[in-house]
Amino acid sequence: APVVEVRDLVKRYPSGTTALKGVSFQVSARDFIVIIGCSGAGKSTLLRCLNRLLKPTSGQILLLGEDISAVSGGCLQKVRRRVGMIFQQFHLVPRLTVLENVLAGRLRFQNSPIPHTLSLARIFPKRDLEHAVRCLAEVGIEDLAYQRADTLSGGQQQRVAIARVLAQEPDVILADEPIASLDPRSASAVMNLLREIHETKGIPVLVNLHHLDFVKRYAKRILGMQNGRLVYDGPSSLLEAEL
Ligand code: ADP
Ligand code: ADP
Numbered sequence: 001a002p003v004v005e006v007r008d009l010v011k012r013y014p015s016g017t018t019a020l021k022g023v024s025f026q027v028s029a030r031d032f033i034v035i036i037g038c039s040g041a042g043k044s045t046l047l048r049c050l051n052r053l054l055k056p057t058s059g060q061i062l063l064l065g066e067d068i069s070a071v072s073g074g075c076l077q078k079v080r081r082r083v084g085m086i087f088q089q090f091h092l093v094p095r096l097t098v099l100e101n102v103l104a105g106r107l108r109f110q111n112s113p114i115p116h117t118l119s120l121a122r123i124f125p126k127r128d129l130e131h132a133v134r135c136l137a138e139v140g141i142e143d144l145a146y147q148r149a150d151t152l153s154g155g156q157q158q159r160v161a162i163a164r165v166l167a168q169e170p171d172v173i174l175a176d177e178p179i180a181s182l183d184p185r186s187a188s189a190v191m192n193l194l195r196e197i198h199e200t201k202g203i204p205v206l207v208n209l210h211h212l213d214f215v216k217r218y219a220k221r222i223l224g225m226q227n228g229r230l231v232y233d234g235p236s237s238l239l240e241a242e243l
Contacts, residue, residue: 002026009059019045021228037225051083084165088177094150105164155186
C-alpha cells in the first residue's frame with residue numbers, strides 16, 4: 001500500500017481562492033519528490049493539507065490507508081506527528097536550547113504548552129533525552145545540544161528542525177521551501193541530509209523547491225503544479241529539456 005494517497009483534493013480558502021482544484025497522486029517509501037511550480041500554484045497549500053495544518057475542502061488523504069482528511073482532536077495531533085514538516089523559516093522556539101527544541105516537538109503533540117523556563121530537559125525521562133540526543137547526532141549537531149536556538153546559523157537551525165522531525169518518528173517528511181533562506185553551501189548540506197534520511201530510513205520525502213539547479217540534483221520524481229492542478233508527475237529526466 002502507498003504511504004500516502006491523495007484523491008481529488010480540493011482546497012478553497014475562506015477568501016474564495018481555490019488553491020487546489022482536484023489533485024491526485026500516490027507516494028511510496030521509495031519516493032523523493034520535488035514539487036515545482038510558480039508562486040501561487042498551490043505547492044505550499046498541498047503540503048499544509050497533507051499534514052493537516054489545513055483542512056481540505058473535499059477529497060481524501062490516506063495515510064497508510066487511513067483517511068486523515070477530516071480527523072480532529074487527538075487524532076489530528078497524531079497525524080501531525082506522523083507527517084513531519086519542516087519550513088523555510090525553521091519555526092524553532094528561539095529562547096530554548098537545541099535539545100529542548102527537539103523535545104518540545106514531543107510536547108506539541110501531547111497538546112501541552114511549551115514552558116517558558118529553560119527546564120524542559122528536566123521534565124522528560126532519560127530515555128526521551130537520549131533519543132533526542134541521538135536525533136541530533138543523526139543530523140550532525142549533537143555538540144550544539146545546549147546552545148540556545150537563536151544563536152545558531154540558518155543552516156544549523158534547519159538541522160535542528162530536521163532533528164525535531166526525526167524525533168517524531170514520522171511516516172513521511174514534508175519540507176516547504178527548506179533551503180530558500182540558506183546560502184548555497186548550507187542549502188546543499190540540508191538537501192544532502194534529507195536525501196540521506198530518505199535513503200537510510202526508507203522514509204518518503206516531499207519537498208517544495210524553486211531553485212532549478214537543486215531540483216535537477218535531488219529529485220527522483222517531480223510533481224509539477226500550475227494554478228491548483230497537477231500538470232506533471234514523473235521522473236526528472238523527462239523534464240530536463242524544459243527546466
Ligand atoms: P510563499 O509564496 O513563500 O509560500 P506567501 O508570501 O505566498 O509565501 O504566503 C505567506 C503567508 O501568507 C502564508 O501563510 C499564506 O498562507 C498566506 N497567504 C498567501 N496568500 C494569501 C492570500 N491571498 N490571502 C491570505 N493569506 C495569504
Ligand atoms: P505556492 O506555495 O505554490 O506559492 P500557495 O499554496 O502558497 O502557492 O498559494 C496558492 C494560492 O492560494 C495563491 O493564490 C495564494 O494567494 C492563495 N493562498 C495561500 N494561502 C492563503 C490563505 N491563507 N488565505 C487565502 N488564500 C491563500
